[in-house]
Amino acid sequence: MTGAPSVSEGALLRELCAESAGKQGSGPVQAGAYAPDRGGDGLSKKLVYSPAQALFYGNIPSDVLFFCRKGLHFSPMMRIMKRLCCEGNETCLMVYRNILDALGNTPLIHLSTMTGPDDARILAKFEGLNVGGSIKTRTAYRMIEAAEAQGLLSPDSIIVEPTSGNQGIGLALVGAVKGYKVIIIMPDSVSAERRLLITQYGAELRLIHDDGDIGKAIDDCIATANAMAESDPRVFMPNQFTNPENLQAHIQGTALEILDQIDGPIHGFCSGVGTGGTLTGIGAVLKKKFPDLWICCAEPEHAAILSGGNIGTHVQMGIGDGLIPDILDTELYHNINIVTDEEAISTTQALAKQAGILCGLSSGPNVCTAMKMAKKLGKGKTVVTILPDTGERYFSTPLFQQGWREK
C-alpha cells in the first residue's frame, strides 16, 4: 500500500463498512482489491482486502484488480481503495483491460422469501450476473488460460467443444476476446437462445439431433468433436468433462469467493451436475473448511443416472447430461434429490416472482433442493447453492410459458 488512509478517509471507510454490514446482514463488505490465481494452492495465497482490512494490511502487489459489486457505496469505497493501493502505480487498474478482467465476484444473495421462519437461510451465488451470463465463463477462461500456459494453443488453433450450451457460450466469448476460432457442437434440443448467443460471439455451431435421449445426443457430440480433433492438428478440445482446470476454476475461484463472502459456518451445499465441476470443486473446498458440511446433489427425474434411473429428455438445461462425468467426485455428496421438471420450472419462476432473480432452468433444481435442506437443517443454519445462469436465454422454453402446466 502506498499511502495510509487519512483520518477522514479512515473514518468514512469505517462508517461505510459498518453501514454495509448492517444492511447486508452478516458478511464482509463487497469491495476490495485482490490478486487472482496467485500462488500454488490458491487457498492460502489469495489476497483479499475489504476496505476495512486495507486499513491494516500493507504490500498490496502491483497487479491487483479491483472489485466492488455495484450498489452500496461503490464510488466512495473505490475512490479510497484506489488511492490507498495505487497511488503512483501505473499498473494498478480501475479500468479493466478487457471483459475477462471483470470475471467472477458474483453476489451471494440471501433468498429470504424462499424459506419459512423455522428454516435455515439459503444463500445463492447468482452467476447470471457473471460475464457471459453464466458460471461457465469461469471454466472456459480457466481452461483456455491453462492451455495457453502449457503451450497447447497457437494463433491458428481451433477450439472445438461438445457442450449442451453455456460452456459453448463461455468459450465463444473467451475466443472472441483472445482471437481464437471456436466451433461448438451441441444437441439440437437446447434452447434457440443459446445457439444464437454462441454465433453472436462469433463462434461456429454444429448441431447434432437429439431424438429423445439426451445421453446419446451428448455422446454423438463428443464423437463428432473427437473425429475433428483426430483429423485436424489445429484443433484443441478443452474437454470440460475431463479437464482438471474445470475443477480448478471452482476450487480457486467460485469456492474462495463464497468463503470470502460468508463470515459464519456453512452447514449445507447443493448443486446439480453437468460436468460435476461446480459440485466437486466448490463442495471439496467448503468441506475442507467445514468437515460436517452436508452436500446434496440435485438430479433431474428424467436423467437420474447418478441414482440409477433412466435417461430421457428434460427441461433442466445444463444438468443431467445422461453421463457420469470423470471429474465428478461421487463420494463427496451424501444424497441425491430427484427434481421433476415441474418443480424445476415452478421454483425458477418463483425466484423471479418472489426474489426478483431471473435465472435459468438449472437454478430451480438447486433452490428446491436447498429449500428441502433448509427445512431439515432448521433456523440458524446456512445452506449455500448456485444460480448457474441468467433466465434471459430461456424465452423459448417452458420457463416463460406461464400456463405451461395446463397445456
Ligand SMILES: Cc1ncc(COP(=O)(O)O)c(C=O)c1O
Ligand atoms: C445452466 C447450467 N447449470 C448447471 C451447469 C452444471 O455445471 P457443472 O458443469 O459445473 O456441473 C451447467 C453446465 O454447463 C449449466 O450450463
